[in-house]
Amino acid sequence: MDVRFAGDPAVREQVLTELLYPVRDTVLDKAKLRPGDTVLDVGAGDGLIAFGALERLGPSGHVIFSDISRTCLITAARPPPRKGCSTGAASSWPRPIR
Numbered sequence: 001m002d003v004r005f006a007g008d009p010a011v012r013e014q015v016l017t018e019l020l021y022p023v024r025d026t027v028l029d030k031a032k033l034r035p036g037d038t039v040l041d042v043g044a045g046d047g048l049i050a051f052g053a054l055e056r057l058g059p060s061g062h063v064i065f066s067d068i069s070r071t072c073l074i075t076a077a078r079p080p081p082r083k084g085c086s087t088g089a090a091s092s093w094p095r096p097i098r
């Protein structure tokens with residue numbers, strides 16, 4: 001993350017605000033999430049979409065962060081534990097996904 005934004009928190013915030021958050025919001029608007037839904041984000045990366053989904057779903061929702069990169073999953077799962085947040089391979093999730 002720091003490398004991506006030249007290690008400058010101001011650049012990171014600018015890119016997030018002007019570029020990435022609008023994309024995230026469009027994706028999540030189209031997903032038409034409902035309270036209590038479970039979202040599987042395959043290729044969750046550092047969680048741009050997944051954390052946004054977690055916020056929208058509220059306490060009854062659940063988001064599974066799936067990524068081939070263990071580093072990304074460690075970032076998503078790092079303490080403090082986030083309620084409604086799981087990590088794992090997409091193929092290992094047994095529940096039906098809408």
Ligand SMILES: C[S@@+](CC[C@H](N)C(=O)[O-])C[C@H]1O[C@@H](n2cnc3c(N)ncnc32)[C@H](O)[C@@H]1O
Pocket residue numbers: 042043044045046047048049066067068069072
């Ligand atoms: C461009 S990033 C997107 C991250 C995130 N979805 C976002 O919107 O910011 C693509 C992610 O897909 C992951 N990825 C690539 N191939 C994958 C695979 N076969 N299974 C799961 N994740 C994969 C990469 O590790 C990377 O974190």
